[in-house]
Amino acid sequence: MRIHYLNCGTDCPLGGPLFDGISKGPLARLSCAAQLIETDQGLVLIDTGYGVQDVRHPHPRLSRTMDALLNIRFRIEETAIHQVKALGFSADDVRHIVLTHLDFDHAGGIEDLPRARVHVMERERDAAEHRRRGFVARRRYRPVQWDDVRDWRTYASGGEPWFGFDAVRELEGLPPEILLVPLPGHTWGHAGIAVQNGEGWVLNAGDAYFYRGEMDVANPRCTPGLRAYQKLMEVDRESRLRNQDRLRDLKREQGGAVTIFCSHDAVELAGMQVSATNTG
Ligand SMILES: [Zn+2]
Numbered sequence: 001m002r003i004h005y006l007n008c009g010t011d012c013p014l015g016g017p018l019f020d021g022i023s024k025g026p027l028a029r030l031s032c033a034a035q036l037i038e039t040d041q042g043l044v045l046i047d048t049g050y051g052v053q054d055v056r057h058p059h060p061r062l063s064r065t066m067d068a069l070l071n072i073r074f075r076i077e078e079t080a081i082h083q084v085k086a087l088g089f090s091a092d093d094v095r096h097i098v099l100t101h102l103d104f105d106h107a108g109g110i111e112d113l114p115r116a117r118v119h120v121m122e123r124e125r126d127a128a129e130h131r132r133r134g135f136v137a138r139r140r141y142r143p144v145q146w147d148d149v150r151d152w153r154t155y156a157s158g159g160e161p162w163f164g165f166d167a168v169r170e171l172e173g174l175p176p177e178i179l180l181v182p183l184p185g186h187t188w189g190h191a192g193i194a195v196q197n198g199e200g201w202v203l204n205a206g207d208a209y210f211y212r213g214e215m216d217v218a219n220p221r222c223t224p225g226l227r228a229y230q231k232l233m234e235v236d237r238e239s240r241l242r243n244q245d246r247l248r249d250l251k252r253e254q255g256g257a258v259t260i261f262c263s264h265d266a267v268e269l270a271g272m273q274v275s276a277t278n279t280g
Contacts, residue, residue: 003276006033006080009072011029011070012030019225020226039178044174046193048110053108055074069229095116100192102146103141103187103207104139106263111146117172118151119171121155121156121190122189124187127189162179162181163253168180179195181193185235188235204263212262212265220244259275
């Protein structure tokens, strides 16, 4: 299965290196990672970043508070549909969307791909639909981004283990090489998505962590800006931090077999893009 690594959104919060650890100026650069996978069952998109409607009419579709905090750069050329077409495919070729969670910066492109079946943890859909209470919950979940979806597939936690993690296998209509790996904490139904390619496993950890230094097994660390943002957005700190521990253990013990990356670290995403080009 060929995997394309896409950046489907850019956030430039004020704080520069205090967020991304690398910027020279006052603005940071955070990515919104997505993967487009060519399978025998058609194209599968993992996460969708911001979509065409987010770019054209960001408000009130998205929260002004979140936009101000993140300083979102709305770029049509970064939308998944634009990149799908640039690769020579059409919107209808995308048959499945698998989501780490339903936050506004992951779910924005769903309705640009109307033929896709949408897969997500049941707990996440439930939280986004029925538990939008509180300052953050109302601003993170934006039902207008997915209220036209008719073909949802939702999954309960539990299942056959994958390197010691629970894993949901056999997503309906998808090849067995794509798994949901529940990693709650950032949201109630947050999950990583594991994909087996020719060389081994790649785990898209979504928002289970935000900064590459958090996966440094010897000296885990995070920038102050991303530490604060993760605290603002978390629903369950204990689970979130425990899952970060488990991901570091996974990297320590299975680093040869499993490559881990997250949604918003642009340096990590660039590394994935380079290695995909070299092997693909
Ligand atoms: Zn996110």
